[in-house]
Amino acid sequence: MIRDLRYAVRTLLKAPAFATTAILTLALGIGVATTIFSAVNALLIKPLPLMAEQENIVSLEHHLRNVGEEHDLGFDYPSLVDARKELTTIEGIGAFEDTTMIISGTEKPDRYLGAAIQADMFDMLGVKPILGRTFRLDENEPDAPPVVLLGYDLWQQRYGANPGIVGKTIQINGLLATVIGVMPKAWRFPEVADLWMPLRKTNKETARGSFDLEPVGRLKRGVTLAQANAELAHFAALEEQRHPDVYKGSVFRATPLREAYTKDARGLTLLLMGAVLFVHLIACTNVANLLLARGATRAKEFGIRVALGANRGRVVRQLLIESALLGFVGSAGGLLFAVWGVDLMLSMIPVPLPFWLHFDLDFRVFFFALATGLLSSVFFGLLPALRISRPNLSEVLKEGGRTSGGGARGQRVRDLLVVGEVAAALILLIGAGLMMRSFLKLQRAEIGIDAKNVLTFRVGLPPAQYKDPKVAAQFFDRLIPQLAAIPGVTSAAAISGLPASGTGMGAFTLEGEPPPKALQDARVASMQTITPGYLRTFHIPLVRGRDLTAADDASKPLVGLIDQRAAQTLFPGQDPIGRRFSKLTPPGEPVKMVQIVGVVGDVVYDRLTRKKSRPTIYFPESQEPANFMSAVLRTEGAPSSFANLARNAVLSVNKEIPIYKVRLMTEVVKESYWDRVFFGTLFTAFAVLALFLASIGLYGVMSYSIRQRTQEIGLRMALGAQARDVLSLVTRDALRLIGSGLVIGLVGAFFVVQTLRSSLEQVSTHDPLSFTLLPLLLLGVGLLACYLPARAATQVDPMEALRYE
Amino acid sequence: MASTQTSPEQLTRPPSSSGVQTLIKLDGVTKVFLTDEVETHALSGIHLDIRTGEYVSIAGPSGCGKSTLLSILGLLDTPSDGSYSLKGTEVANLSFPERARIRNREIGFIFQSFNLIGDLTVFENVELPLTYRGMAASERKQFVGEALERVGMGHRAKHLPSQLSGGQQQRVAVARALAGKPAILLADEPTGNLDSRNGEAVMDLLKELHAGGATICMVTHDARFAQHADRTIHLFDGRVVEDNRIAA
Helix, strand or coil, rough: HHHHHHHHHHHHHCCCHHHHHCCCCCHHHHHHHHHHHHHHHHHHHHCCCCCCCCCHEECCCCCCCCCEEEEEEEECHHHHHHHHHHHHHEEEEEEEEEEEEEEEECCCEEEEEEEEEEHHHHHHHCCCCCCCCCCCCHCCCCCCCCCEEEEHHHHHHHHCCHHHCCEEEEEEEEEEEEEEEEECCCCCCCCCCCCCCCCCCCCCCCCCCCCEEECCEEEECCCCHHHHHHHHHHHHHHHHCCCHHCCCEEEEEEEEHHHHHHHHHHHHHHHHHHHHHHHHHHHHHHHHHHHHHHHHHHHHHHHHHHHHCHHHEEEHHHHHHHHHHHHHHHHHHHHHHHHHHHHHHHCCCCCCCCCCCCCCCHHHHHHHHHHHHHHHHHHHHHHHHHHHHCCCHHHHHHHCCCCCCHHHHHHHHHHHHHHHHHHHHHHHHHHHHHHHHHHHHHHHCCCCCCCEEEEEEEEECCCCCCCCHHHHHHHHHHHHHHHHHHCEEEEEEEEEECCCCCCCCEEEEECCCCCCCCCCCEEEEEEEEEEHHHHHHCCCCCCEEEECCCCCCCCCCCCCEEEHHHHHHHHCCCCCCCCEECCCCCCCCCCCEEEEEEEEEECCCCCCCHHCCCCEEEEEECCCCCCEEEEEEECCCCCCHHHHHHHHHHHHCCCCEEEEEEHHHHHHHCCCCCCHHHHHHHHHHHHHHHHHHHHHHHHHHHHHHHHHHHHHHHHHHCCCCHHHHHHHHHHHHHHHHHHHHHHHHHHHHHHHHHHHHHCCCEEEEEEEEHHHHHHHHHHHHHHHHHHHHHHHHHHHHHHHHHHCC | CCCCCCCCHHHHCCCCCCCEEEEEEEEEEEEEEEEEEEEEEEEEEEEEEEEECCEEEECCCCCCCCCHHHHHHCCCCCCCCCEEEEECCEEECCCCCHHHHHHHHEEEEEEEEECCCCCCCHHHHHHHHHCCCCHHHHHHHHHHHHHHHHCCCCHHHHCCCCHCCCCHHHHHHHHHHCCCCCCCEEEECCCCCCCCCHHHHHHHHHHHHHHHHCCEEECCHHHHCCCCCCEEEEECCCCCEEEEEECC
């Protein structure tokens, strides 16, 4: 074996062009496969950090049958309490809410992402603090003294890793809270939290139907997921029986935590893995072709070995060791490509990654690269090895015998491989084409606003400081004129949830309608709180009636605007102005009628990739105050240059309120479909790589075939064939290969792209443009790849060729 | 078709009788090549016995079937019909691996174009058939050393074939053929690629080996070299047309 290995090293060193081409090709294939495997590893394989016995941790979801399973409503607080009390298969059920936490009391207030979390959740998750303790159950009580747990990075950066911070008080959201501990590095549960406080629900928030909690629990020892879900089905029936107005049609379900975390990205990531395996397959096919061609040139050597008594296994072993060596070095190169690939991939993600998602090149990724390299090189080396190991001895050994061997059958195998490459490349190209078309449609999507020259940022008023909604309203009443007064700002306003960011759903009934018997039967709309000037800032047209003004304050009758879609669906053929509706309120709360005073143009508030045709209702901020609003500023110059002025304006109203999520509105829109851009770009990059590799494969096969036919071509030319005749002869062969690949690829693509269906927006999986243009593109590139060898064929010197014969 | 009950494994055993015995026996061997639906009869009913210790040359015009006959004798090819017995064992229809094993142990090849592997040193080239036998490294070293010394190439063991002259390369090829102590040496135009001086030297070497007891079967079209053998067989159109033994 060592001897074979030594010989393999020597052989490859003596054929540097072959070795470099094969290793680079393999490294490219392994590199892209390893890059995407690092994502698959991070998403689906690597254990979640710090959680003990994590296979038993489940996320509890709540759906309404009418709304659909893809929309997890979350639990309301009472159903969470019921679940904690009644479920016997799941223990330690806790919930959390993402929340903004502002640390003040120093020169500059800073806003952090935090989580309000059930006191015993850290124990359930099995994570321990590195300093101090976690929460006690009594600290969940609304009147308990405020306590806070710090994240490791926050502790390091803001408090200089001072262990004495435990026991000290810091000001968070206007409250003095005692630091009780520091959590370990890399712990930012649920996603990117920097600090945690106990979850304390107010009476209003604990009403049934206020679904805003995302519970997590742990399967009891010996309990299966199916048993837990069976109990949750029973629990749903009980809840429906006890409170049919809220839970009719409710489905409660437990999902393993990792599955819940990864459900959005899982499908596309696996598709991407499939795509890169296609690329790798094409790369391997090229290497197999190279090995076949090289094997043919080494036919004599192996003929001698076999003549001297080497059995087939011995020859195959020798050749496979050479292939494995290529695979090993290719794996090392692939890992280097992957290091660069992972960095590139991360640079394409514009949102912060959750704490559990790390695209490291860990031992699994390393093993994957090595195994892929070795297995694929051995597998693809096997066919050439089997062919070479059984030479026609009397033919290859005789003087003047063919040293290039392979014959018609060898050429057929090479042809078949290249047809496969073209087919695989076409499938990838069509898949990528569909994704790009979908992404371009999203990019051009009309969302009903003029996003250019608009700066946005978020302002959050801590509920502890701004308990009274009137005070919150006053804050924005003071802020907006200050923002509008900044020189260069032509218009300013605020809204509870920006367009294209997927926020603010609510249920309502029209005046005169009986209230819905169950929540799932209620009318739903995107509900937004806005300040006067919002329509003007985003250039949203007022179609009928009037805009909301500063005069629509809390002392006046409640008013609202609806969009055209609402007007058409709720009041078809009627004038909606003056009609009234009420928001669905928890039982016991008074019903407040809102009068429609205007109809405005449609605006998309859902993320563009999850667009639903829902109506939108706007309320004036002074009548429906919100603690968290996004300010929008239309500017004359570059919007980003107004960020500091805007920050100062906010601080001038309240020096403890920082602004965050400072972005151009155009960026906000782009972020709403970043995942499609991300996956579309990667698919396209891999398809281009596949196209390149397939072209190289075609080039190689055609060059080899022409070399084999030098005498034939020479003879034809000696007999009077012109260059164009030779060109046509070679092109016919190329067309036969490319054409066969295209036909197989088209049939394959027809079925394979069905897997992309759920990821495409406004593009059919059988999009005629993609199915027409992309095969033509591949045909063009393929013919171009064949042009050089074809041209070389026309330059064959008949005398030389015949002398060689 | 004739056959015996002897197993192929018996071929590796040394001859049991002390006197001259038949090493190779061909009975009605034919070889037909089928190309593009045209049958070409390369050999037609060859009957041939070669005894242990004989030096046989096969001569004949180009295309008469000399090389085909040698390929069949060397188990590089199989006959279309007829029987081939080597050391009393029928070998005409053995499997590929069995033929490889017998080639390795019983037959030493010397080719016109030397057929040395360019990436291997002289030592490694000579060692090659022994490695396929699973022989221990120390034993291999001894066998290779002896073979190289016998052809006078011991001092070139570390050289690559490209660093040797044609005559030297053929000497190495002879050493490779000898190294495994085969039952017969098959030489296919061993001087065909050599000048007359080197050709003579190689022929002298073969003569010397024969004098030492080696069985040699050589294909040549050169009448001068054919005379070195103690038996000359003439082929024409795939048939033996003359079989002359030179009296000792």
